[in-house]
Amino acid sequence: QVQLVxxxxxxxxxxGSLRLSCAASGxxxxxxxxxxxxxxxxxxxxxxxxxxxxxxxxxxxxxxxGRFTTxxxxxxxxxxxxxxxxxxxxxxxxxxxxxxxYRLVVTVNEYNYWGQGTQVTVSS
Numbered sequence: 001q002v003q004l005v006x007x008x009x010x011x012x013x014x015x016g017s018l019r020l021s022c023a024a025s026g027x028x029x030x031x032x033x034x035x036x037x038x039x040x041x042x043x044x045x046x047x048x049x050x051x052x053x054x055x056x057x058x059x060x061x062x063x064x065x066g067r068f069t070t071x072x073x074x075x076x077x078x079x080x081x082x083x084x085x086x087x088x089x090x091x092x093x094x095x096x097x098x099x100x101x102y103r104l105v106v107t108v109n110e111y112n113y114w115g116q117g118t119q120v121t122v123s124s
Contacts, residue, residue, distance in 0.1 A: 002026040002113045004096050009118030012086050016122070020081040022096030022115055029077040030054075033105040036070060036081045038092035038120075048094070049081060050106050057104040063089075086122045093117040 008020040020036070033053055039045040049070040050059040058070055067086075072079040079096060095118075097111035105111065 002098070004098060004113055004115035006094065006096050006115045006118040009094060009120045011121045011123065014087055014122055014124050016086050017082070017084045018086065018120060020083070020094055020096075020118060020120075022079045022081075024077045024079070024098060027098065027100075027113070030074040031100060031102065032098045033101045033103060034070075034072060034079040035097045035099075035105065035111055036079075037095045037097060037108070037111075038090075039095070039117075040092040043092075045095070045108065047106060047108055050104055051079060052104040053102050059104055059106050083120070086120075088122045088124045090120060091122050092120060094120050 003025045005023045035050040036048045037045050038048050051070045055072050067084050069082045096115045098113040099105050099111045
């Protein structure tokens, strides 16, 4: 049974930082592409960042480029999202997701395993 468990969410002030972690179990982690998504109230879920199985390629949506960094540790079955220079518009529930692929996957519908989400709230 595949499980993805996010942690590290919480509250931050604008300009602050948070680091999200996503621990995976029940899958061969190093053969999975990983993604970070977020969903704000009344909005659609959007891809924030993605990382290839090896960590050699990453993707970021324009609004977080230069502020967010995703990385992974395949030995620990964990993917991370370092979020710096946070803005109030970053407030959302953040989810990690996985798909069995050796590509960098940037399409929401391709991801088939999802975590339960962690709330990130940024105050101005």
